[in-house]
Every structure is written in C-alpha cells, then in structure tokens.
Amino acid sequence: MIQSDTQAANKPSLNVLLAGPRGFCAGVDRAIKIVEEALKRYGAPVYVRHEIVHNRFVVESLERQGAIFVEELHEIPDNGQPVVFSAHGVPKAIPGEAERREMFYLDATCPLVSKVHREAEHHHARGRHILLIGHAGHPEVIGTMGQLPEGCVTLVEDEEDAQRVQPPADVPLAFITQTTLSVDDTAGIIAVLSERFPAMSAPAKEDICYATTNRQAAVKAIAPRAELMIVVGAPNSSNSVRLVEVANRAGCPKSIMVQRGRDLDLAVLDGVHTVGITAGASAPEVLVEEVLSKLRERYALATEEVVVAEERITFKLPTALSAAEA
Known part of the structure; x- marks a missing residue:
C-alpha cells in the first residue's frame, strides 16, 4: 500500500x-521486557552485564529507568539487586560465578541462541568436535564457545577459513552457526565445509534465526x-x-x-x-x-x-x- x-x-x-x-x-523484545519488569518488581538499580541489545537508544532508555550496565560481574556490589545477562548469551562460567556469589540473576539470552548452546552440548556429549560459523569477538560467539571446555570448538569466519581449517584428526565433526549471520555467506561457508568433511553433522534446524x-x-x-x-x-x-x-x-x-x-x-x-x-x-x-x-x-x-x-x-x-x- x-x-x-x-x-x-x-x-x-x-x-x-x-x-x-x-x-x-521476539528475542530483543523479551530481553528489554526482562530489564523493565525487573526494575518494576525489584526497584533500581538493576545491573545488566553487557549491553542488553546492541542499540544505544535502548540502553540509554533503560539507564534512565535505573539500569546499570557493566562489562563484568566483579563491577557489581553484593547488594542483593538483580543482574541480567544480555540477549546474546554468556559463557557457562558467568552464571557459575553469579551462583558462587549468591547473586540473583535473570538470563535474557534469546531462546534461539540458547537452542544453539544446547546443540553444542549435544554434539560434545557425542564426542564431536564443533565448527562454529561466526564472527570472532562477537558476544554471541563468545557465549557459545564458552558453553564447552576450551579446544572443543573451532571458529570459522569465512570461506577462506573453511578452506584451511584443520580440526582434530579422526574425530567426528558437527557445525553450528551464530544466529545473526548473512544467510548467503553462511550457505557458502557450509558448502565448503560439507565438501571437505562430508560426514559432518548439521543442525536439525537452521541456526540463523x-x-x-x-x-x-x-x-x-x-x-x-x-x-x-x-x-x-x-x-x-x-x-x-x-x-x-x-x-x-x-x-x-x-x-x-x-x-x-x-x-x-x-x-x-x-x-x-x-x-x-x-x-x-x-x-x-x-x-x-x-x-x-x-x-x-x-x-x-x-x-x-x-x-x-x-x-x-x-x-x-x-x-x-x-x-x-x-
């Protein structure tokens, strides 16, 4: 129209x-509502580890309501107020640290990112080495790789990486992907990996959200x-x-x-x-x-x-x- x-x-x-x-x-909407509802229920401040979503307008709006954004848990005082984990997901060590400090935390990880985390655990439990297609340094990638012990996941950023990656020999492989990638770019990377490693396991359902x-x-x-x-x-x-x-x-x-x-x-x-x-x-x-x-x-x-x-x-x-x- x-x-x-x-x-x-x-x-x-x-x-x-x-x-x-x-x-x-839906994942972004949920994450923002988690912070807003926590503020209504528990009062300010509510601490948020990392930007709840990658948008300064949203972050500044939540700050005006009483949210305090931090990069790491050690920046948060032991005052009993809630801490929210961002929509991008966090390594397992983060909720582990929060539990050791007896913090009350709310996990705003997008359920579709959590699905990828569970896939990683599923493949690891079956003895597969995981190739994660994604961008180095992105919080979602850091969180996904942090679901498993170090060395269990190899990051593949582009088709050049896919051509030269050398996963552990004689170990079954599986791939997962970051949820926010280019559909076309990812298809090209998967095609290269599939040609090199035809027995590689794929997600039951595409990871890109x-x-x-x-x-x-x-x-x-x-x-x-x-x-x-x-x-x-x-x-x-x-x-x-x-x-x-x-x-x-x-x-x-x-x-x-x-x-x-x-x-x-x-x-x-x-x-x-x-x-x-x-x-x-x-x-x-x-x-x-x-x-x-x-x-x-x-x-x-x-x-x-x-x-x-x-x-x-x-x-x-x-x-x-x-x-x-x-």
Missing part, C-alpha cells in the same frame, strides 16, 4: 520503500528498486551490519547505516528518487520514524511497505518474572 504525504507542497517527491519485517525481534532471515529477505526484495538503502541500526550489531551488506549484493547502488534520524545527512539523498529503509533486530520503530521525519524536512514522501513475512513469535519471560508479566 502506498501512502503519500499530504502536507508537503512545493517539496520534491521521494519514494520510500519500507522493509517488512524490520526492527525488533527467523528474524535475521526475514529482514534479509525484505532487503533483497527492496534493493533492486532502490537507489539508496538506509539501515537503522548500530555498528556493533551483527544483524544490522549484515543488512547493509545484503542490500549492496542484492543490487542497491549504495547502502548506509544510521543509528537515528539526526545522524542522516540529507546530502546523501541528492539525485535519489527511491530510497529503501529497514532496521536491525535491535532497533526500535521510533528510530525508523525519526528517519522518516528527517526525510520529510526536505521531501514529500510516497511510502510503500514491502512485506515478505508476518512475524507473530513471542517468547515468555523467565519464571521469576512471570507474576510480574501477569
């Missing part, structure tokens, strides 16, 4: 293709029609960075990332008649609205939403907060 601005006389027109779905996924897949599919549907793709997201958000890459590969001449409307330099729109807009899974819709408001400063917008999937998935809050949820 195409909607046109009605208060834009004398402004040049701009076609806007809005990706659907975009923005928050539904939200990542759907957002990339929407960008692919828009990219050939757009002269510029604007991705609302954060530079440390893996799924947002992937959307920029997907847009370029899918035929959009230029794609950029902005964290919010005020970061958009309208000069980049010079000569552009059709722009695509999407948002990473940790970017709230209010930031997309900011970008649209910024565009309206110069243009009369004709907006079309391009929907490739409907998302109705929700995840329950932890049992400790279930009464607060009700």
